[in-house]
Amino acid sequence: MAAAAPAIEVLDLAKSFGEARALDGVSVSIGENEFFTLLGPSGCGKTTLLRMIAGFDFPDAGEIRLHGRDIAGQPPFARPVNTVFQNYALFPHMTVAQNIGFGLEMQGKRHTEIAARVDAMLALVRMEALRERRTSQLSGGQQQRVALARALAPQPRVLLLDEPLSALDLKLRKEMQGELKRLQLETGITFIFVTHDQEEALTMSDRVAVMSGGRILQVGTPREIYDSPRDRFVADFIGEANFLAGEIAGIEGQHARVRLAAGGTVEAGLPAGLAPNGRATVFVRPEHAELRADGGDFRGKLDRVVYFGTDTHLHIRLADGSDFVLRQQNSPGGHFGLDPGAEVAVAFKPGAARVLRD
């Protein structure tokens, strides 16, 4: 993905509001035609980063390059970058068509061209019938579509979307997720999408950047982020995770043998550049472990069994008192054979366990 020339390159960006460091040395490179997602908890600096790229605020230090050109000092109207606002920010005194045509109007395009482009945009977001409506007479989903059409109409190089779906109910949200993805593929515009919904990030993005405390912790494809998180925060923030305390018993290339506090020794992948010794944390997803009749990597006592429809969650109490959650796919008609209190053996699927930076 990042092979093409970067559309946006952010270098060592820093921004403080008084004492608070909203951005603390952020560097990231976002490719042409990429659906790039910023994911992180509230207050981690996602909006701040987006505002810098849009030009609503200016960094204390660092560079923002658009196709190689530094734009960090340019005002918003000079940047070929458009924004879809969280509250849509549609102009209430204009019709749908006037809203969509506003950017083109300001660019001084000819009226025939504007009309044609507005029509094309209305078709793209399937809103032809509501051309002359006031924006106050639209539903949330319709306003969302107008906001998208308005931002896409001037054909920006990059589209910024700050939690555009958070105001919609669940069903509409799912529908708009698909719609957004389709628009991105059809227009070929680079999307930078902000969310704190991990599922949204995983299903829609080409790549995801996980942020925390004004820093980017990890950038990767959804699969990389989910399967191979580099540190505990990323592992914990995305999906569910088990963390097992242990001690390094030996290292061979990209693998470590870890003696678990709960008993047993496991093989775990090492993130690049990490060479721990002594204490270490081993991470494994609940669905990347399975029950064994005997043997297995370690043993524990079944504590609770929770049925979830598609799968069943088994809570296992380990020897050192910690909890381990294991997720089993359900099959039709089957029922779970073990009762709480039973001794069980757990094995990791190949490549499932990884050592984490703490």
Place this chain on the structure above:
Amino acid sequence: MARPHSVRHQRGFTFVALLCFFLLYLPMATMVVFAFNAGNTLGDLDGFSLRWFRAAWQNDQIVEALLRSLTVAPVAACLATVAATMAALATTRTTPYRGLAAKVAFLNQPLVVPEIVTAVALLVVFARIKVWTGYTGLGYLIAAHTAFCIPFAYLPIRARLETMDLSLERAAADLYARPWAVFRWITLPLLWPGILAGFMLAFVVSLDDVVITEFIKSAGQETLPTYMLGQLRRNVTPEMNAISTVFLAISVAVVSLFFLLNRKKT
């Protein structure tokens, strides 16, 4: 209780409300009725007539004062509204800083300082300027009226600005609108009801002013209110009722006009 609690269900509410209404409007109604009195006195009704309106209309002093009022008030209200709009933008479209509250307070000074004090102060200053420049025209009145009208125009404009979504202006800038275009196409249209309300208030306040005008007017520069005040010292005729009724009509007309304009906008 089945009914949601409302102050309207309080015992005696209707009585108090009606009393207030009467006290507010009874005098005005009386004045209007007596303006059409055919008799010579302020006390007894002697049938219907337009004679006092005719008399007022034929009184050159009154017509001149009315025209002067209708020159000063719109000009001062326009200037005050423009100044107030700029002041409101400057005090809301900025990140708060030390001294901002003080600036707003200074701006609203005419609301706080007794008018008579301002009047004396202006008298002193303008008297000097009149001596130096020799100019004795309407400019002084317009300048003074503009100054004390600004806070009245400022308040509704600022109130409107504060409820306006900042992200609209940001969205316009994002869509390639330069600062002036943002103001022209987004801020101004959305602010318009506030500006109209501000203008209307300023207009009525200027039209009505007695104290400052009385102090600083040059010889013969009567506005309608100062003329009427002057007449009180001689004999009060039903002419006064007629002028006041016309005055009331102008105020009501202006307020209704702006109310209609506003409703069409939003």
